[in-house]
Amino acid sequence: MRHRRGHLVAVVISGVLIVTSLAGSAYVKKVTDARDQVTTAPIGVQPMAVRVVDVRPKSVPLEFAVRGFLRAFEEVTVHAEVDGQVVARHVDEGKPVQKGTKLLELDTTFRQLTVKQLTATVDATREQQRQAKAGLDGARAQVAEAEAAQQNAINEAKRIERLEKDGHAVPVEVDRIATHKRQCDARMRMANAAMAAAASKKDAADAALALAEAQLEEANERLKRCVITSPLDGVVSMVGLEVGEFVRPTQPVCEVIRVDRFKLLVELNARDAVLIRPKTKAALRLDARPDDTYEAEVVRIGPRANPVSKKFPIELHVMNREGRLMAGMFGRCVLPGGRRDGVLVLPREAVVERFGADYCYLAEAVRDALNAKLVRIETRDLPGRSGEVQVVLGLDPGHQVVITATEQLRDGQPILLEAPEGLAAGLQPTRTDSTP
Numbered sequence: 001m002r003h004r005r006g007h008l009v010a011v012v013i014s015g016v017l018i019v020t021s022l023a024g025s026a027y028v029k030k031v032t033d034a035r036d037q038v039t040t041a042p043i044g045v046q047p048m049a050v051r052v053v054d055v056r057p058k059s060v061p062l063e064f065a066v067r068g069f070l071r072a073f074e075e076v077t078v079h080a081e082v083d084g085q086v087v088a089r090h091v092d093e094g095k096p097v098q099k100g101t102k103l104l105e106l107d108t109t110f111r112q113l114t115v116k117q118l119t120a121t122v123d124a125t126r127e128q129q130r131q132a133k134a135g136l137d138g139a140r141a142q143v144a145e146a147e148a149a150q151q152n153a154i155n156e157a158k159r160i161e162r163l164e165k166d167g168h169a170v171p172v173e174v175d176r177i178a179t180h181k182r183q184c185d186a187r188m189r190m191a192n193a194a195m196a197a198a199a200s201k202k203d204a205a206d207a208a209l210a211l212a213e214a215q216l217e218e219a220n221e222r223l224k225r226c227v228i229t230s231p232l233d234g235v236v237s238m239v240g241l242e243v244g245e246f247v248r249p250t251q252p253v254c255e256v257i258r259v260d261r262f263k264l265l266v267e268l269n270a271r272d273a274v275l276i277r278p279k280t281k282a283a284l285r286l287d288a289r290p291d292d293t294y295e296a297e298v299v300r301i302g303p304r305a306n307p308v309s310k311k312f313p314i315e316l317h318v319m320n321r322e323g324r325l326m327a328g329m330f331g332r333c334v335l336p337g338g339r340r341d342g343v344l345v346l347p348r349e350a351v352v353e354r355f356g357a358d359y360c361y362l363a364e365a366v367r368d369a370l371n372a373k374l375v376r377i378e379t380r381d382l383p384g385r386s387g388e389v390q391v392v393l394g395l396d397p398g399h400q401v402v403i404t405a406t407e408q409l410r411d412g413q414p415i416l417l418e419a420p421e422g423l424a425a426g427l428q429p430t431r432t433d434s435t436p
Contacts, residue, residue, distance in 0.1 A: 047415055048405055048408065048409060048414070052363045052400040054400055055395050057343065057344060059339050059340070059343075060339060060388075064335045066268065067331065068266045070331060072327045073260070073262055074234070075256075076231050076255070077255050078252070078256060079249075079252050079253065082249060083246070083247060084106030085246050086104055086246075091254070097256060099231065101229060103228045104239075105226060125212045129205035132205040133205075136195070136202045139191070139197070142194060143195050145191070147191075149188075153181040153183075160177045236255070240253050259326075261317055261318060264284065267306060267313055270305065270311075270312060271383060276335055276337055278300070282297075282336065284296040296316040296333055297316060297317050301315075343382075348389055351406075360374075361406060362399055372402055372410070372413045373412070375395075
């Protein structure tokens, strides 16, 4: 039973393979017939007037047209650092300013009072510190006196001890010296305790003075920040407050932009971006000033592509020496990316796509007549030159390639030459044995 089942499966598989093979052969024949029908001209077709170009190796500059908006070289939003009411506005939008120029002023009445109070506190604390220092100096002097008295008492005790061993000491004198030593020891302890207390008082006075001075410094800083100034040289692009309005810390109040130069940010794909070098210069034209040309210089090529556009950012700088540029102007420039020497170039309209491959028509002389001959070529895009392609295989220098009516031509169709372009002028059609 198993043997019969296996035999049946083999028969089915063989049948499927045979049907597949026959279907493939029929499809290939159909495609071939269609290709012959599309690409081969029927006999008796009238000649078609065409233009040709002579293929010669040449040096091709690689250029990339880019565009974008001018941006301020540096733009700073100025925020309020303290709260208060606006009492003076010194600038309007469009006014040139320098670093440190006053923009706005806030009310300083209460902050001036705070500074005065803290100044008085600092003066009083400094007096307390001076007194504490004097008390510490006095305690140190008492300790020094107590140490000297104690040392004398120790010396007297040693002397009476030696006399007592020799039997010459008077009992009354021994008692007096012992009592005096105990009094000197007690005096020494009291002096040390007084000095420790004076030192603690001095430390407290120092801490109080440091705190008062810090509070005064903070108050002065807050008072100073009631005057809002420009952080850079430039032009005021926005003022968000009027006199009488109340402002809070971190609230944006002004915008200042630097206008001595501008940035132009553009993007290129990876294949084109690698051809651009820093310090490359390009001529910039602005829509707002079509008669003027400005020099733009590449200063940075981004190391990472934009995650949305998948292109690499390129930053150019434009000097604003005459002060005629403004942020937001739209401009265009062409970035040079080097050259390719000795390449064969065709206009893109000369390339015909057939069955997923590239072809072109050559002007071929046959029995004193001209025919369009379809030949297979391999092409490569030229960076920055969307209207041309580089031919890497299939053509030789001197070939004449049809560049007009390529979609209407058929292989072997008679043609008539119009006025040639460029180097093709006056040349005879090239005889070739190339096959498609």
